[in-house]
Amino acid sequence: MKIFDVVVIGGGPAGCAMALDLNRRGYDVALCDQAKFPRDKVCGEFISPGADPILEWLGVLASIEALAPKRLKGVAISSYESAELEIDYPVSTETGLRPSSLSVPRYQLDALFLKQVQNAGVKVFEQHKVTDFIFDDDCVAGVHGWDENKTSFSLQAKLVVDAGGRNAVSLRKFNLKQEGNGKIAFSAHWQGVRLPDDYCYMHVSRPGYTGISSVGNGRANVVLVVDRSALDGKKAETLYHNVLMSNCRRCEMLQGAERVEPVRSVESLAFAVKPVPCGGLVLVGDAMGFIDPFTGEGIYLSLRSSQIAGEVIHAGFQNSNFSRKFLSVYNARRQEEFGDKFLLSRVLQWLIYNRPFCNGVMKRLSTNRVLAETLVGVIGDILPAKKVVSMKFLLRLLSTRRGANGQ
Numbered sequence: 089m090k091i092f093d094v095v096v097i098g099g100g101p102a103g104c105a106m107a108l109d110l111n112r113r114g115y116d117v118a119l120c121d122q123a124k125f126p127r128d129k130v131c132g133e134f135i136s137p138g139a140d141p142i143l144e145w146l147g148v149l150a151s152i153e154a155l156a157p158k159r160l161k162g163v164a165i166s167s168y169e170s171a172e173l174e175i176d177y178p179v180s181t182e183t184g185l186r187p188s189s190l191s192v193p194r195y196q197l198d199a200l201f202l203k204q205v206q207n208a209g210v211k212v213f214e215q216h217k218v219t220d221f222i223f224d225d226d227c228v229a230g231v232h233g234w235d236e237n238k239t240s241f242s243l244q245a246k247l248v249v250d251a252g253g254r255n256a257v258s259l260r261k262f263n264l265k266q267e268g269n270g271k272i273a274f275s276a277h278w279q280g281v282r283l284p285d286d287y288c289y290m291h292v293s294r295p296g297y298t299g300i301s302s303v304g305n306g307r308a309n310v311v312l313v314v315d316r317s318a319l320d321g322k323k324a325e326t327l328y329h330n331v332l333m334s335n336c337r338r339c340e341m342l343q344g345a346e347r348v349e350p351v352r353s354v355e356s357l358a359f360a361v362k363p364v365p366c367g368g369l370v371l372v373g374d375a376m377g378f379i380d381p382f383t384g385e386g387i388y389l390s391l392r393s394s395q396i397a398g399e400v401i402h403a404g405f406q407n408s409n410f411s412r413k414f415l416s417v418y419n420a421r422r423q424e425e426f427g428d429k430f431l432l433s434r435v436l437q438w439l440i441y442n443r444p445f446c447n448g449v450m451k452r453l454s455t456n457r458v459l460a461e462t463l464v465g466v467i468g469d470i471l472p473a474k475k476v477v478s479m480k481f482l483l484r485l486l487s488t489r490r491g492a493n494g495q
């Protein structure tokens with residue numbers, strides 16, 4: 089049987105970025121996805137501006153731009169029904185311009201990504217569900233699964249990358265998932281939403297928050313995240329509509345608009361992942377853990393974590409070493425790069441569910457544009473998280489004095 093250099097499980101952003109990266113480095117790569125593309129995915133669908141250079145490097149940005157996608161100027165936040173505070177991404181010191189974030193339906197984005205992978209020469213197996221691993225001693229050496237005809241298949245490889253998302257086969261097989269917050273998210277596209285400008289509109293209020301942004305063609309994506317307990321036997325659609333309309337700011341935007349598809353949901357949002365207990369296996373993207381989508385950077389994190397993994401895997405090939413210890417360098421580098429960002433996400437999670445603090449911080453941000461744009465720059469992955477994960481920034485955020493810039 090043919091032995092691939094690498095088999096990638098999953099054709100979402102993480103798996104496609106991984107396959108393209110390794111293909112460029114000259115490796116013989118196969119990618120399996122259980123779905124037939126195009127397929128949909130519950131997501132806020134806006135991509136941090138920090139992802140643009142990676143998408144360009146992977147050769148996908150031009151085809152995304154060819155769709156004439158929506159681009160957003162930043163984030164507009166409303167705290168407990170206050171007027172939305174529109175915050176632009178900060179001016180880039182390199183270009184002197186303000187970056188923007190892509191807002192593209194995943195149905196289109198992921199299909200386009202997979203096409204790029206196929207065009208690059210990666211062997212793509214759609215409708216191939218991986219159910220188990222092949223082992224050589226204590227190292228993963230390939231995958232087993234079922235195709236669309238319920239025929240079993242096996243692929244051997246020197247290394248396997250699991251990019252299977254939040255329900256990745258590795259998480260089940262090795263019991264790696266550490267359940268996080270009991271949240272549930274609902275999403276649907278709407279027609280005719282009255283959005284004042286090109287921002288991602290985040291409305292924070294009880295019992296959760298929403299993200300509303302235009303995705304082009306007159307459509308907007310409306311995502312709601314609430315505690316799992318809010319469902320309490322109610323029908324998903326009823327809860328979704330009732331909560332959306334219970335906030336006067338949202339209600340204004342959605343009045344007269346029409347939902348154009350069924351409401352989709354995904355449970356138990358944030359979770360952490362224990363280290364992989366064997367060699368020959370690397371996890372990327374959501375399979376590596378998931379932070380609550382309030383800051384909306386999962387796609388960037390997936391792309392960037394695949395880039396880091398690509399460097400470590402390349403070093404593994406050069407050293408003929410795919411041991412657990414060697415590959416753990418990837419985990420360490422990922423944590424080093426994203427540790428502050430994960431911490432910021434946890435702080436923001438706490439903040440948005442604490443009404444007095446949330447209102448206080450929003451008031452502060454409204455009087456200090458530099459502070460506000462710095463925060464949004466970090467969230468958009470264009471500024472390093474250490475800029476805001478500091479006592480100095482925290483004190484400035486909680487201070488009641490007006491900004492030194494007089495705003």
Ligand SMILES: Cc1cc2nc3c(=O)[nH]c(=O)nc-3n(C[C@H](O)[C@H](O)[C@H](O)COP(=O)(O)OP(=O)(O)OC[C@H]3O[C@@H](n4cnc5c(N)ncnc54)[C@H](O)[C@@H]3O)c2cc1C
Pocket residue numbers: 097098099100101102103120121122123129130131132133134135136216217218219251252253254255256257273274275311354357372373374375381384385386387388390
């Ligand atoms: C409510 C919500 C809102 C979000 N909003 C945003 C946002 O606005 N911006 C942002 O950047 N991120 C957002 N995210 C996060 C983002 O969606 C994820 O981080 C991103 O999709 C992760 O990509 P991935 O490739 O790791 O996984 P996925 O996109 O989930 O892809 C995994 C792929 O693996 C395949 N697969 C799974 N198991 C198997 C198997 N056993 N065999 C074969 N194939 C398999 C699946 O079919 C799928 O195609 C949001 C997430 C949620 C839940």
